[in-house]
Amino acid sequence: MTLSDLDVARRLADAARDVILPHFRNAATEADNKLTEGFDPVTIADRAAEEAMRKLLAELRPQDGILGEEFGAKAGSSGRTWVLDPIDGTRGFISGTPTWGVLIALSDDSGPILGVVDQPYIGERFEGASGHAQVVGPQGTHPLVTRKTTDLAEAILFTTFPEVGTEADRAGFDQVARQVKLTRYGMDCYAYALLAAGTVDLVIEAGLNAYDIQAPIAVIEAAGGVVTNWEGGPAHNGGRALAAANPTIHAAALAQLQQAARNAPDL
Amino acid sequence: MTLSDLDVARRLADAARDVILPHFRNAATEADNKLTEGFDPVTIADRAAEEAMRKLLAELRPQDGILGEEFGAKAGSSGRTWVLDPIDGTRGFISGTPTWGVLIALSDDSGPILGVVDQPYIGERFEGASGHAQVVGPQGTHPLVTRKTTDLAEAILFTTFPEVGTEADRAGFDQVARQVKLTRYGMDCYAYALLAAGTVDLVIEAGLNAYDIQAPIAVIEAAGGVVTNWEGGPAHNGGRALAAANPTIHAAALAQLQQAARNAPDL
Numbered sequence: 423m424t425l426s427d428l429d430v431a432r433r434l435a436d437a438a439r440d441v442i443l444p445h446f447r448n449a450a451t452e453a454d455n456k457l458t459e460g461f462d463p464v465t466i467a468d469r470a471a472e473e474a475m476r477k478l479l480a481e482l483r484p485q486d487g488i489l490g491e492e493f494g495a496k497a498g499s500s501g502r503t504w505v506l507d508p509i510d511g512t513r514g515f516i517s518g519t520p521t522w523g524v525l526i527a528l529s530d531d532s533g534p535i536l537g538v539v540d541q542p543y544i545g546e547r548f549e550g551a552s553g554h555a556q557v558v559g560p561q562g563t564h565p566l567v568t569r570k571t572t573d574l575a576e577a578i579l580f581t582t583f584p585e586v587g588t589e590a591d592r593a594g595f596d597q598v599a600r601q602v603k604l605t606r607y608g609m610d611c612y613a614y615a616l617l618a619a620g621t622v623d624l625v626i627e628a629g630l631n632a633y634d635i636q637a638p639i640a641v642i643e644a645a646g647g648v649v650t651n652w653e654g655g656p657a658h659n660g661g662r663a664l665a666a667a668n669p670t671i672h673a674a675a676l677a678q679l680q681q682a683a684r685n686a687p688d689l
Numbered sequence: 690m691t692l693s694d695l696d697v698a699r700r701l702a703d704a705a706r707d708v709i710l711p712h713f714r715n716a717a718t719e720a721d722n723k724l725t726e727g728f729d730p731v732t733i734a735d736r737a738a739e740e741a742m743r744k745l746l747a748e749l750r751p752q753d754g755i756l757g758e759e760f761g762a763k764a765g766s767s768g769r770t771w772v773l774d775p776i777d778g779t780r781g782f783i784s785g786t787p788t789w790g791v792l793i794a795l796s797d798d799s800g801p802i803l804g805v806v807d808q809p810y811i812g813e814r815f816e817g818a819s820g821h822a823q824v825v826g827p828q829g830t831h832p833l834v835t836r837k838t839t840d841l842a843e844a845i846l847f848t849t850f851p852e853v854g855t856e857a858d859r860a861g862f863d864q865v866a867r868q869v870k871l872t873r874y875g876m877d878c879y880a881y882a883l884l885a886a887g888t889v890d891l892v893i894e895a896g897l898n899a900y901d902i903q904a905p906i907a908v909i910e911a912a913g914g915v916v917t918n919w920e921g922g923p924a925h926n927g928g929r930a931l932a933a934a935n936p937t938i939h940a941a942a943l944a945q946l947q948q949a950a951r952n953a954p955d956l
Contacts, residue, residue, distance in 0.1 A: 443828070447888055449836075517845050517873050518888025520787060520811060544787060544811050545827060560812060561710070569716075578784050606784050608875030621714055621785025 511610025537640025778877025804907025
């Protein structure tokens with residue numbers, strides 16, 4: 423029997439859960455310091471989960487390429503690539519918050535076509551693919567449908583700022599934040615999942631890698647949302663991302679980001 | 690059969706869960722705007738949960754007083770007061786994050802003697818009382834024990850800033866934030882639960898009410914931590930709170946807060 427791509431993604435997420443959970447809130451798990459400057463913890467769980475997923479892919483999808491946060495790129499022959507971030511939000515992970523996630527995307531030349539955002543501790547999985555957008559969690563299985571908010575004054579905005587970003591990134595973010603009803607911080611990839619689930623309207627981030635954003639793009643687009651960079655182009659290679667619940671609120675936020683860029687061209 | 694105080698607290702938390710969960714991530718639940726200035730949403734769930742808890746207390750502990758966020762103070766004759774915040778973190782609640790909580794404390798003249806921090810969506814309950822400190826959640830039942838960190842340079846700090854606080858509050862917070870390894874935002878009451886669970890070292894907040902902090906105090910103290918105001922005195926009446934994993938890291942953070950106050954006496 424051939425597994426569907428969604429089945430493969432679920433197997434990967436299951437494997438990552440099994441490896442990661444024993445390390446969560448476990449004082450014995452060491453957080454290494456990956457950078458000489460700054461604080462970018464990478465735990466044993468991070469590496470072991472990516473290894474487990476790569477092993478499964480070698481078995482189930484040997485022709486596909488792999489791009490993973492911890493072990494880089496492996497070329498494939500199919501034109502398709504599995505894009506893996508075993509623990510997105512490692513700072514949250516080592517702090518014990520339940521808002522980190524396992525990110526799994528499948529991409530072709532057009533960008534991500536399938537995505538899973540999994541939160542193992544809560545036991546919650548957000549899935550998106552063509553014709554499929556659902557969350558499975560503590561309250562059962564529900565469709566993912568984004569909000570209909572069209573006015574920035576009614577919007578809820580999430581970000582990882584003030585932690586991440588350059589001065590110019592921050593100026594753009596602040597320009598949007600001044601217009602919205604509510605700004606919230608610190609949710610890691612979980613913010614994108616909430617956007618897909620229809621509880622928030624905008625997520626604005628910068629300094630992203632491809633593996634941070636591809637799974638969120640697939641889930642959000644399947645649920646009715648829009649994800650681009652700050653110029654309105656594709657965001658799947660990373661950098662700055664603007665994720666929005668619908669095309670109207672996306673256009674409104676994009677106009678503010680572009681206004682900020684015009685106001686401060688030297689940043 | 691007479692229920693213990695802990696049994697009563699658990700019944701209250703169960704009742705609040707039942708009332709609140711149907712409203713969580715439910716687009717039909719309206720968020721009213723309680724203040725004319727600013728944004729302080731109070732949902733139907735908030736009020737209904739406090740009503741459910743008050744009804745149970747009228748039955749199970751009729752001699753005790755009640756102080757609740759939504760319906761104020763009810764005098765008792767026992768010298769004891771149940772202090773209730775049905776949804777701490779209503780901004781998080783309306784945004785769909787799983788980091789709001791039901792806060793239940795029992796206080797006498799000395800301050801809080803029992804506390805519960807409950808997260809209904811995750812199904813996670815943090816309890817503290819004399820000789821009792823435990824969490825019950827997705828991974829079973831575990832004792833709560835705070836961290837042994839003694840050096841600010843190794844500490845993880847949580848706060849609701851930049852959302853809350855005056856300029857002077859912010860200066861104090863920033864003084865500590867500059868010393869620590871990692872600062873995280875946006876966890877509402879869940880940050881106190883994580884401190885009790887031994888995954889973070891410090892929580893610093895301002896602008897608190899008694900019902901925001903009494904349950905966290907009881908849980909954290911039972912797990913080995915220390916909670917005071919920014920002068921080292923009792924925090925259970927609200928205002929500014931410094932919660933710390935142990936007396937040593939508490940003293941180190943308190944010294945920084947007091948240094949900030951000396952540096953900027955006019956704030």
